[in-house]
Amino acid sequence: MRSLEQIFCPCCSGQLKVIGSRKRSCIDSLGEKIALCIRRLRCSGCRRIHHELPDLLVPYKRHIGGSIEAVITGSSDLSVAVDESTLIRWRSWFRKMADYLQGCLESIHIRYGKETAEEPSCLPKSKLKRIWHYVGNGSGWLSRIVRPVVNANLWVHTRFAFLS
Numbered sequence: 001m002r003s004l005e006q007i008f009c010p011c012c013s014g015q016l017k018v019i020g021s022r023k024r025s026c027i028d029s030l031g032e033k034i035a036l037c038i039r040r041l042r043c044s045g046c047r048r049i050h051h052e053l054p055d056l057l058v059p060y061k062r063h064i065g066g067s068i069e070a071v072i073t074g075s076s077d078l079s080v081a082v083d084e085s086t087l088i089r090w091r092s093w094f095r096k097m098a099d100y101l102q103g104c105l106e107s108i109h110i111r112y113g114k115e116t117a118e119e120p121s122c123l124p125k126s127k128l129k130r131i132w133h134y135v136g137n138g139s140g141w142l143s144r145i146v147r148p149v150v151n152a153n154l155w156v157h158t159r160f161a162f163l164s
């Protein structure tokens, strides 16, 4: 699993150098384990160590993003081999994260001057459709959320984001 895209430090935007790799496994939509090789990167600016995130992964999740995406979208053409409790957990995870993620996407768009002229009141009511407003609803939308949010150092663990 190699990504050729040039990535920068999410903390200081410094240049990242590959200093090694480590193995990680994840679970595909058939319930099979896949082995991945994740590159370890060191920032030449702040010296922090980062781990490259392959497109198919979502931070803190063992299943591939495609499975989680299919369940959240509710597409019936893709059957995902997970038990009912996992399905429920993913849906509730997305419900909790959706507003936060939408806020992240909004601020990233503003930062890069891509803000649309639309008023927030024009945005669709459904959380999923509001997210799609930014990343489109084509296959891979979850990964199109994850990457910019992770690269902007805004990705949070649900448990830490929503402590009350």
Ligand SMILES: [Zn+2]
Pocket (backbone or CB within 6 Å): 009, 010, 011, 012, 013, 014, 043, 044, 045, 046, 047, 048
């Ligand atoms: Zn850095």
